[in-house]
Each structure stands twice: as C-alpha cells, then as structure tokens.
Amino acid sequence: MxxxxxxxxxxxxxxxxxxxxxxxxxxxxxxxxxxxxxxxxxxxxxxxxxxxxxxxxxxxxxxxxxxxxxxxxxxxxxxxxxxxxxxxxxxxxxxxxxxxxxxxxxxxxxxxxxxxxxxxxxxxxxxxxxxDMLGAFPLPIEVIPFGLQATKGLVEELLAAMDVLDSKAVLREKGGVPFVTDEGNHIVDLHLKRIQDPRKLSMVLNQVPGVVENGLFIxxxxxxxxxxxxxxxxxxxxxxxxxxxxxxxxxxxxxxxxxx
CATH class of the missing domain: 3.40.50.1360 (Rossmann fold)
Structure with a gap:
C-alpha cells in the first residue's frame, strides 16, 4: 500500500x-x-x-x-x-x-x-x-451571520492591541459565497503570522459579541x-x-x- x-x-x-x-x-x-x-x-x-x-x-x-x-x-x-x-x-x-x-x-x-x-x-x-509559535496558519473564528461586518470590525480593532505580527481578517468563502458551517454560521480567518500569547487571545476573542468560538485549543x-x-x-x-x-x-x- x-x-x-x-x-x-x-x-x-x-x-x-x-x-x-x-x-x-x-x-x-x-x-x-x-x-x-x-x-x-x-x-x-x-x-x-x-x-x-x-x-x-x-x-x-x-x-x-x-x-x-x-x-x-x-x-x-x-x-x-x-x-x-x-x-x-x-x-x-x-x-x-x-x-x-x-x-x-x-x-x-x-x-x-x-x-x-x-x-x-x-x-x-x-x-x-x-x-515554535502558533500563527502561521490563519486562525479561524466562527461568527453568527447577524451583524457580521460589525463583529469583524470589532475583532480587527481588538487585534490592533494584541501581540500579533499581522491583523488581517478575511471572511471565508466557498464557491464565491460565504462559507456556512454546520451550525449555520460564517468563518472569519485571522491572518496573524505570529501569536505571542494564545491563551490571552483566545479569551479576548470570545468576549466579542457575535463571535461564537475561535480555533485556539489551549x-x-x-x-x-x-x-x-x-x-x-x-x-x-x-x-x-x-x-x-x-x-x-x-x-x-x-x-x-x-x-x-
């Protein structure tokens, strides 16, 4: 084989x-x-x-x-x-x-x-x-469809204060339309390149209204x-x-x- x-x-x-x-x-x-x-x-x-x-x-x-x-x-x-x-x-x-x-x-x-x-x-x-340090792979966050752009904007504002190398937030698409999860939500991929403090980032991301869960497993x-x-x-x-x-x-x- x-x-x-x-x-x-x-x-x-x-x-x-x-x-x-x-x-x-x-x-x-x-x-x-x-x-x-x-x-x-x-x-x-x-x-x-x-x-x-x-x-x-x-x-x-x-x-x-x-x-x-x-x-x-x-x-x-x-x-x-x-x-x-x-x-x-x-x-x-x-x-x-x-x-x-x-x-x-x-x-x-x-x-x-x-x-x-x-x-x-x-x-x-x-x-x-x-x-050696997380962040080269984009960090996904699952967000509810309602108020998506407002949620995305809050996340980008939050990232500006975090110890990450980049702070680009991109709505995930499939076939030219927003990707939909099994729970009916969307995913925003955070291109951070480096996450100095994954534990802190995980906690603060989940405090943003509209964010259901992030992809950091701590x-x-x-x-x-x-x-x-x-x-x-x-x-x-x-x-x-x-x-x-x-x-x-x-x-x-x-x-x-x-x-x-």
Whole structure:
C-alpha cells in the first residue's frame, strides 16, 4: 500500500494507524474532521471490521458522520453519549506546549465541544504541522451571520492591541459565497503570522459579541502522534512528559478503502 501513497499521505496514514491503537472495546470516541482525521476514521473502521471492535463514534461534522457510517462505525450524538472516553482529531498547527490551531475544515466549534467533553484528546499530524509559535496558519473564528461586518470590525480593532505580527481578517468563502458551517454560521480567518500569547487571545476573542468560538485549543490536547513519510511515528504525551518514536508496519494491511 505504501507505494500507492505520497509521502505526506503515508505520514497521515501511519499517524492515524498509531492513534487508533488508543481506542479500546466499548469506548465512546470523538471523531474529528479534516483530511488527516478522515484517515483515522478509515483506520478505525478497519479495526471495527477486522477485529469486531465495539465502539460508538461522535462525529464533529456531517461529512465525518457520513464517512463513519460508510466504514461501519456506529454513530451517535454527544447529547446521547453525554461524555467521551477519547477524541482523535487532526490539527492545522501545534506548538511545543501542544496548543493548537484548528478550523481549517470549518468545524472547530463542534470539534472543541467534543474534545472538551472527552477524558483525553489525541491529535494526529504530519511534521509540517509543528511550529515554535502558533500563527502561521490563519486562525479561524466562527461568527453568527447577524451583524457580521460589525463583529469583524470589532475583532480587527481588538487585534490592533494584541501581540500579533499581522491583523488581517478575511471572511471565508466557498464557491464565491460565504462559507456556512454546520451550525449555520460564517468563518472569519485571522491572518496573524505570529501569536505571542494564545491563551490571552483566545479569551479576548470570545468576549466579542457575535463571535461564537475561535480555533485556539489551549490545554485540551493530551498527546500528538506525528507521522512521517518513511513510516515512522513520534508520540508526544504532554501529561507523561514523554517523546517516543516507533515504526508502523502496514505493507500487509488490508486496503482501508476497500469498502468505501
């Protein structure tokens, strides 16, 4: 299978394959959204089919829910599950403290709700997602449609007083029209280049009327699984203070796309 994948896809695949090893029979698992999380959902579906693993998944978007059902994962809502054992998701950036920027896929509101309703959050990533300081990736904020321009203006005014390198706020579009989230809101991407104090920025952004949630995940992620194009994975556990490396063997694995 490795010959069919690019190095970046191999990295995502081995990270996903390692991350789903955290899942145990009977668990309630939050399922992230995005291209890397999709690998995880497929790998988890492979375990369900091959091992008879019994789990319940709580998706963070409609597209993740559709994929989970396709690969045989039982799906429920967070309200039905009430609390989760584990959430596995991707990230757009992570720093040495495992603070994250998420929301490139437009689902950070549901992703943050699900992650904070979990005993543990494990993030899967490729090496390009690691940064010394957050901010190179645009920070998404979800905003309600009513008074959108006023909200955007307040955010820009706020950013002028923050320790960031840039303060450009851009309404996200798809197909020439404003992007709409699963909750019926819009997203404004903040091009900041550098965020000196993510914790402070997260707090003040959520005080702006009209801002529903921002894409900074602070003190939420417990571990990051980093995949490499040669099949290696690194596991950084912030609680245990460990940084381990191993190799994932998958040449004889079943094709995880066979039933999709």
């Amino acid at each position: 490795s010959g069919e994948l690019s190095p970046i896809d191999t990295a995502k695949f081995v990270a996903a394959k390692r991350a789903v090893q955290y899942v145990e029979d009977g668990m309630r698992v939050g399922l992230g959204t995005g291209s890397t999380a999709a690998w995880m959902v497929r790998c988890l579906g492979e375990r369900v089919r091959s091992e008879g693993l019994k789990i319940t998944g709580v998706p963070t978007s409609t597209r993740t829910a559709e994929l989970a059902r396709q690969v045989g994962i039982e799906v429920t809502t967070l309200d039905e599950a009430k609390w989760l054992d584990l959430t596995i998701d991707g990230t757009d950036e992570y720093d040495p403290d495992l603070c994250l920027i998420k929301g490139g896929g437009g689902a950070h509101l549901q992703e943050k709700i699900v992650a904070t309703a979990s005993d543990r959050m494990v993030v899967i990533a490729d090496p390009t997602k690691g940064v 003190d939420i992620c417990d571990a990051v699984v980093i995949g490499h194009g040669d099949g290696r994975v690194e596991v950084i556990d912030i609680n245990e203070g460990t940084h381990e490396e191993e190799r994932i063997e998958f040449a004889d694995s079943a094709n995880i796309f066979a039933d999709i």
